[in-house]
Amino acid sequence: MSESSSNARGTTPASSSTLPQSINGWQPEFVEALLLQYQTDPLSVSHEWQQFFRGFELGLKLESDAAARTFLSATTPVANTVANTVATPASTPAPIATVATPAATTITFTGLDPDQRKVDELILRYRTWGHLAAQLDPLGTVRPFPSLLTLEALGLNDDSLERSFDPGTLPLDNPAPLSEIIACLEETYCGSMGIEYMHLGCLERRAWLAKRLESARNQPQFSVDTKLRLLTKLLEADSFENFLATRFVGKKRFGLEGGESLIPILDTILEAGPALGVHEFMVGMAHRGRLNVLANIIGKNLQQIFTEFDEAWTAAFASGGGDVKYHMGYSNSHLTSTGNKLHLVLAANPSHLEFVNSVVMGRCRGKQRLIADNERKMIVPVLVHGDSAFPGQGGVAECFNMMHLDGYTVGGTVHVIVNNQVGFTTNPRDTFGGTYCSDSAKGFDCPIIHVNGDDAQACAWAAKIAIDWRQAFGHDIVIEMWCYRKLGHNETDEPMFTQPVLYTRVKKAHTAFMTYRAKLVAEGVVTQEQVEAMLAGRMAIMDAAQTAAKSQPLDPVVDPFRSVWTGLSPQYSHEPVETGVALETLDAIAKKLGAYPESITAHKTVARLLEARGNAIASGHVDWAMGELLAYGTLLVEGHPVRLSGQDVERGTFSHRHCVVTCQETNDGFTPLNAIAPEQARFCVHNSPLTESAVVGFEYGYSLGDPRMLVIWEAQFGDFVNGAQVLIDQFLASGEAKWKRATGLVMLLPHGYEGQGPEHSSARVERFLQLCADDNMQVVYPTTSAQMFHLIRKQVKQAFRKPLVVLTPKSMLRLPAAVSRTEAFVFGHFRQVLPDVAITDGNAITKVLLCSGKIYHELCVQREKSGQNTTAVVRLEQLYPFPDGALTKVLAMYPNAKKFVWVQEEPRNKGAYRFAQAQLSELLGITVDYVGRQDSASPAVGSHKQHAIEQEKILAQAIGAAKAGDGPAGGPSGGKKETAHK
Numbered sequence: 001m002s003e004s005s006s007n008a009r010g011t012t013p014a015s016s017s018t019l020p021q022s023i024n025g026w027q028p029e030f031v032e033a034l035l036l037q038y039q040t041d042p043l044s045v046s047h048e049w050q051q052f053f054r055g056f057e058l059g060l061k062l063e064s065d066a067a068a069r070t071f072l073s074a075t076t077p078v079a080n081t082v083a084n085t086v087a088t089p090a091s092t093p094a095p096i097a098t099v100a101t102p103a104a105t106t107i108t109f110t111g112l113d114p115d116q117r118k119v120d121e122l123i124l125r126y127r128t129w130g131h132l133a134a135q136l137d138p139l140g141t142v143r144p145f146p147s148l149l150t151l152e153a154l155g156l157n158d159d160s161l162e163r164s165f166d167p168g169t170l171p172l173d174n175p176a177p178l179s180e181i182i183a184c185l186e187e188t189y190c191g192s193m194g195i196e197y198m199h200l201g202c203l204e205r206r207a208w209l210a211k212r213l214e215s216a217r218n219q220p221q222f223s224v225d226t227k228l229r230l231l232t233k234l235l236e237a238d239s240f241e242n243f244l245a246t247r248f249v250g251k252k253r254f255g256l257e258g259g260e261s262l263i264p265i266l267d268t269i270l271e272a273g274p275a276l277g278v279h280e281f282m283v284g285m286a287h288r289g290r291l292n293v294l295a296n297i298i299g300k301n302l303q304q305i306f307t308e309f310d311e312a313w314t315a316a317f318a319s320g321g322g323d324v325k326y327h328m329g330y331s332n333s334h335l336t337s338t339g340n341k342l343h344l345v346l347a348a349n350p351s352h353l354e355f356v357n358s359v360v361m362g363r364c365r366g367k368q369r370l371i372a373d374n375e376r377k378m379i380v381p382v383l384v385h386g387d388s389a390f391p392g393q394g395g396v397a398e399c400f401n402m403m404h405l406d407g408y409t410v411g412g413t414v415h416v417i418v419n420n421q422v423g424f425t426t427n428p429r430d431t432f433g434g435t436y437c438s439d440s441a442k443g444f445d446c447p448i449i450h451v452n453g454d455d456a457q458a459c460a461w462a463a464k465i466a467i468d469w470r471q472a473f474g475h476d477i478v479i480e481m482w483c484y485r486k487l488g489h490n491e492t493d494e495p496m497f498t499q500p501v502l503y504t505r506v507k508k509a510h511t512a513f514m515t516y517r518a519k520l521v522a523e524g525v526v527t528q529e530q531v532e533a534m535l536a537g538r539m540a541i542m543d544a545a546q547t548a549a550k551s552q553p554l555d556p557v558v559d560p561f562r563s564v565w566t567g568l569s570p571q572y573s574h575e576p577v578e579t580g581v582a583l584e585t586l587d588a589i590a591k592k593l594g595a596y597p598e599s600i601t602a603h604k605t606v607a608r609l610l611e612a613r614g615n616a617i618a619s620g621h622v623d624w625a626m627g628e629l630l631a632y633g634t635l636l637v638e639g640h641p642v643r644l645s646g647q648d649v650e651r652g653t654f655s656h657r658h659c660v661v662t663c664q665e666t667n668d669g670f671t672p673l674n675a676i677a678p679e680q681a682r683f684c685v686h687n688s689p690l691t692e693s694a695v696v697g698f699e700y701g702y703s704l705g706d707p708r709m710l711v712i713w714e715a716q717f718g719d720f721v722n723g724a725q726v727l728i729d730q731f732l733a734s735g736e737a738k739w740k741r742a743t744g745l746v747m748l749l750p751h752g753y754e755g756q757g758p759e760h761s762s763a764r765v766e767r768f769l770q771l772c773a774d775d776n777m778q779v780v781y782p783t784t785s786a787q788m789f790h791l792i793r794k795q796v797k798q799a800f801r802k803p804l805v806v807l808t809p810k811s812m813l814r815l816p817a818a819v820s821r822t823e824a825f826v827f828g829h830f831r832q833v834l835p836d837v838a839i840t841d842g843n844a845i846t847k848v849l850l851c852s853g854k855i856y857h858e859l860c861v862q863r864e865k866s867g868q869n870t871t872a873v874v875r876l877e878q879l880y881p882f883p884d885g886a887l888t889k890v891l892a893m894y895p896n897a898k899k900f901v902w903v904q905e906e907p908r909n910k911g912a913y914r915f916a917q918a919q920l921s922e923l924l925g926i927t928v929d930y931v932g933r934q935d936s937a938s939p940a941v942g943s944h945k946q947h948a949i950e951q952e953k954i955l956a957q958a959i960g961a962a963k964a965g966d967g968p969a970g971g972p973s974g975g976k977k978e979t980a981h982k
Contacts, residue, residue, distance in 0.1 A: 034053075041207075045120075045168060046120070046165075046168065049120075113165075115165070116166060119156075119181065122149075122151075123167070123168055123170065123185065125149055125154075126190075127189065131189060131195055131196055131450055132149075132435075133146060133149060133189070133190040134190050134191060134192070134194030135191065136192070136450050136451070136482040137482055138512070139505045161177065161179040163177065163178055169210065169211070169214070170184050170185075170214055188217045189218070192452040192454075193461065194450040195209070195218075195447065195450065196450075197209045197448075200447060202445075205475075208469075209447060209465075209469070212468070218461065220461055224525055226460070227520055228525065229337060230264050230268075230457065230460055231513075231517065231520055234512055234517075235531070235535060235538060236538060238260055239535060239538045241260070243542045251309060252324075252326070252490045252492070253291055253326060254288050254490055254491075255487065256293075257486035258483050258486040258509070259288075259289060259483040259484070260453075260511060261456055262481065262483075263293070263297060264456050264459055264463075265462065265463040266293065266384075266463070267297060268459075268464055268467075269464075270297070273336075273342060274336060276471040278342065278377065278378060278467075279342065279343065279378040280367065280378065282347065282363060282380070283347065283360070283382045284346075284382075285346070285384035286349060286351075286386055288485075289384075290326045290328075290349075291325065293384075297346075298330050298332050298334075298344050299332045299334055300332065301554060302541070302542055303548045303552075304555070305325065306546045308325035313553045321738060322738060323350075325556070327350055327738070327739075329345070329349070329739060330558060331343070332344050347363065348735070348741060352730055354393040354395045355395055355693070355726050357383050358395060358398065358399050358402075358694040358695070359700055359701035360701060361399060361402065361410050361413065361698055362408075362701025362703075363701035363704050364380070364410045365410050365698070365701075365705075366704070366706050366711075367706075369706070370706055376412075380413075380414065380467075380470065382413070382416065383399075383415050384416045385417045387421065387423065387428070387431070387437040390417050390438065390440070395693055398694035400446070402689065402694065402698070405689060407687075407688065408688075411470075412476050412477070413470070414466045414476075414477060414479070415441070415479065417438055417479065417480040419453075419482045420484055420485040421485075422484075422495070422502065425499070427499070436448070436450065436480060438450075441478045446475065446477055447477050447478070448480060449462045449465060449477070451480070453482055453483030454483075454510075456516040462479050463479065484506050560740045564706060564708070565707055568799060568801060569799050569800045570736070571800060572800055573800065574832070574883065576829040576831075578828075579789075579790045579793035581793075581826065582826065586634070586826070589630060589637065589676055590616045590626070592676045593610075593633060593672045594610045594614020595614060595672065596610060596670050599668075600670045601664045610658075610661070613626055616822075620821055620822050622786070622789075622820055622824075623819050624785045624809060624812070624818055624819075625652070625657055627784075627785030627786060627820065631791075631792035632644075632673055632710075633676055635681070636673060637680050640708060640709065641681040641682050641684070642673075642683050642710045642712070643699075643702065643709060643710070644684070644685045644686075644714065645684075645685070645686040645695065645713055646695070646712075646713050646715060647687065647714075649687060650669075650685055653716050653750060659671060659683075660685060671685065692715065692723030692724040693724045693727060695713065695724075696721075696747075697724070697727045697731070699711055699712075699713040700727060700731055704741060704743060707742070707744055707801050710796050711744065713746070714747075714748035714808075715747070717763075718762065718764070718807065719760055719762055719939070721749050721764065722764060728767075732745065732777070733803070737774060742801045743802075744796075744801035744803070746803075747803070747805050749805065749806065749808060750807075751763040751765065751809075751810075751853070752809060752810050752905075753854075753947065754811050754947075755943075755945075755947035756940075757940060757942045758940045758942060761939050765879070765906070765912055766906075766910045766911055766914070768880075769879060769880060769912060772881075772915075776802065777802055778804045778878065778880065778881065779807075780806055780879065781807040781876075781877065781879065783853060783854070783856050783857065783875055784818050784819075784820045784824075786828075787831065787834075787877055788806075788808075790830035794829065807852075812857065815857060830877070831886070832877055833876055833878070833883050833889075834874070834877055835872070835890045835893055836874060839894075843894075843895060844869065844896075846870045846871075847870060847898070847899040848891065848900050849872070849901050849903050850874050850900060850902050850903070850920075851874070851876070851904060852875060854905070855904060856873055858955055859873045859903065859955060859959060862956070862958070862959045862960075863959050865962035866959050866962055867963055874887075874890055876916070879915065879916070884923040891924075900929070902916055902931070904931075904932040905933065906932060906933065906939070907934060908934055909936070916928070933954070
């Protein structure tokens with residue numbers, strides 16, 4: 001160690017953790033690491049180790065198997081599996097001042113310099129823990145130097161510094177003085193950048209990173225042009241915040257002051273993209289710094305941004321929509337400094353921070369499919385996080401988990417954490433446990449680059465490594481940029497209330513722009529006068545944009561109905577969409593759905609099911625599952641791709657779908673929907689991980705990318721949909737009103753009261769109806785297979801895109817009364833309201849029961865048992881947008897009806913009653929009575945027996961008691977098959 005380094009680091013007395021100086025004290029992990037390194041590249045280890053391993057291999061060949069087993073039992077086993085390529089500890093020891101060394105296995109070797117082994121261990125330790133000594137805090141915090149990196153910890157001393165050793169793969173002469181080896185390691189791992197990568201399970205990836213880092217000593221030589229570009233981006237970031245602070249005093253903007261180096265990081269990623277095959281970057285981030293990114297990375301027109309500050313564009317606000325400027329998204333074409341074109345997208349995001357992550361990933365995946373980016377290198381997601389949100393919000397881990405799942409991989413994501421060292425008013429010690437806020441990423445085998453935000457060139461180098469890594473390995477990588485937040489949580493907040501010591505230091509800090517400006521002036525790259533001219537030019541551009549915004553406000557939102565959305569309308573329409581399909585086509589598709597190759601041995605039950613499907617059209621009747629599959633099949637042959645995801649969707653929660661046939665001998669899967677016709681579109685079906693939130697966000701994002709693809713998410717049970725409530729509230733229900741982002745996402749939510757308790761009964765339709773306004777979504781509860789068929793096809797065939805929430809059946813999947821005749825699929829369309837098909841004389845009706853879903857079939861059974869013939873049961877198949885026109889026409893069929901009753905199986909404070917009551921009163925002037933369960937804090941009772949009692953009471957109250965001998969109503973166990981409605 002050099003004299004200056006020795007003074008700075010000090011020395012640590014030998015402790016119980018110090019390795020023995022004897023050659024007999026090797027750690028098995030250390031030997032294994034060198035062996036793996038030797039097996040990959042024999043020249044990467046010292047000459048002595050090469051000789052040893054050659055002798056070891058020879059000895060294994062010559063010795064008996066028993067002798068070989070005896071040797072291996074005394075050491076850590078070496079295997080050729082990926083798991084066993086982890087040659088070093090995966091986490092930082094705590095406390096870092098003392099490190100407990102694993103008990104060494106005594107193996108005696110001769111002919112090697114014992115200090116070479118210690119030097120090899122020192123190199124390994126710097127690679128593993130050198131980041132703990134990196135100078136990361138722009139506010140000047142100096143962390144204690146880890147004792148395990150000192151000479152004394154390895155049994156070396158200052159006398160060893162001038163001795164020469166084999167440096168292994170370090171870019172040094174061989175041999176090299178120990179002082180040079182240490183200088184190389186400190187420059188690489190202990191400067192403005194620290195990197196954690198020795199926890200990676202893949203030796204090849206570790207070697208790739210080591211070579212990149214060590215060959216440049218983490219301090220690559222930047223060209224003058226690159227340095228000037230970095231300065232320009234910092235200038236733009238800094239001057240933008242200063243301009244807003246002086247021109248729009250007191251207005252919230254959640255500025256980037258203190259974290260301006262985010263802009264050079266993102267710009268470096270963009271600049272490197274085209275050479276790596278990237279066509280488009282898709283960015284997701286929260287509100288901190290969003291305006292700066294919009295202006296200086298995405299390229300949003302400054303006139304649009306200043307229009308938003310003046311709130312001069314009021315079209316969206318007048319109708320109750322729009323959003324604050326620091327939540328808005330944008331897309332734009334971008335030209336790099338080398339003249340290459342990129343498309344850039346910044347996704348809109350509410351204040352819910354990390355929930356946008358899966359949305360960005362889904363949108364990225366959808367676009368990758370559109371352009372056949374099968375290697376997933378052309379469209380790249382970049383996610384910007386906060387230091388408190390990254391470890392605190394579970395969606396981050398959910399998205400990491402999707403990284404290599406077949407249905408959700410996007411080829412890797414570049415993550416950038418803007419570490420302000422404070423979360424609103426909360427200190428790091430209260431927001432995460434561990435050494436870094438990024439620690440959780442290590443559990444997903446991601447390298448983590450920690451970088452000082454005050455060092456622009458280190459930030460740029462981190463960005464270049466990150467995008468290169470992503471393109472090379474298709475795996476996530478994390479940059480944690482240490483910086484600070486100059487002001488409070490927003491521009492009117494006072495941070496001295498809660499972080500007085502931190503903000504005393506912040507007030508004394510220089511901006512990254514000023515620091516880098518001084519560096520380049522000192523290097524002679526640029527003069528002070530030139531920088532002042534650059535600043536003046538930028539200020540003039542912003543001043544002109546503000547002047548223009550005042551005289552000519554500019555719509556700040558990009559037209560959403562362009563590109564692949566061209567031809568679609570934002571306006572909902574009640575007009576029917578004809579969705580019938582020719583009988584011959586249906587029969588041909590049905591036969592394909594019932595067929596499978598000889599190489600597949602189907603389960604005997606599934607084989608019978610497939611045989612029935614093949615004959616479905618000829619039989620004249622189509623059940624629920626077949627109606628759904630026919631809808632998909634007809635869309636596929638018409639050129640519309642379909643994506644279905646969710647928990648257990650391939651088979652279906654209730655074993656009804658079986659759209660993937662699993663071979664009983666090989667476990668291979670066969671998908672009949674992908675074997676209908678040569679030129680058909682593709683059916684993509686994916687069983688999802690066990691999460692609602694991230695998967696719903698992913699599918700929502702996917703639907704934004706291709707409006708002509710049917711994208712469906714199905715809940716295992718509708719009850720579990722509230723696991724994605726943030727995505728439903730903030731994106732699905734209000735995204736179009738806030739951001740003009742339409743979506744045609746379909747949500748299938750199994751719903752129905754069948755005595756299965758409070759967690760397997762309700763999709764909480766009342767919550768969706770509460771979110772309904774301005775025709776923002778469709779909420780339906782179909783009761784027949786034909787209705788489901790037409791509904792699915794309508795979602796693609798209609799001229800607009802709105803989310804479709806479908807309450808789907810459970811027991812009704814196999815209910816004979818829900819089966820439709822084949823002619824119902826040939827003619828017609830989805831009907832929002834269905835009249836009572838059993839009524840032949842409408843004039844005889846005095847009471848009308850209004851209901852939705854499964855309860856209709858139960859009411860019909862009860863009416864038959866009771867002998868009642870003056871009551872009609874009318875189905876609202878669509879609850880929203882409320883079908884007042886269609887309902888008026890149906891009710892006109894019963895001119896003598898005087899009493900109207902809303903019947904539901906949900907409690908009164910749940911279900912559709914309160915919503916329907918208001919709609920019927922306000923739109924049709926009808927007052928309805930109520931029959932159903934009483935108000936309840938829980939969705940359903942936990943007793944099957946009590947459920948049956950309550951259900952029978954509802955039916956008896958609505959229709960009348962069953963005649964003697966008919967027994968209890970029970971449930972929808974019978975009924976006649978639904979006839980066609982033309």
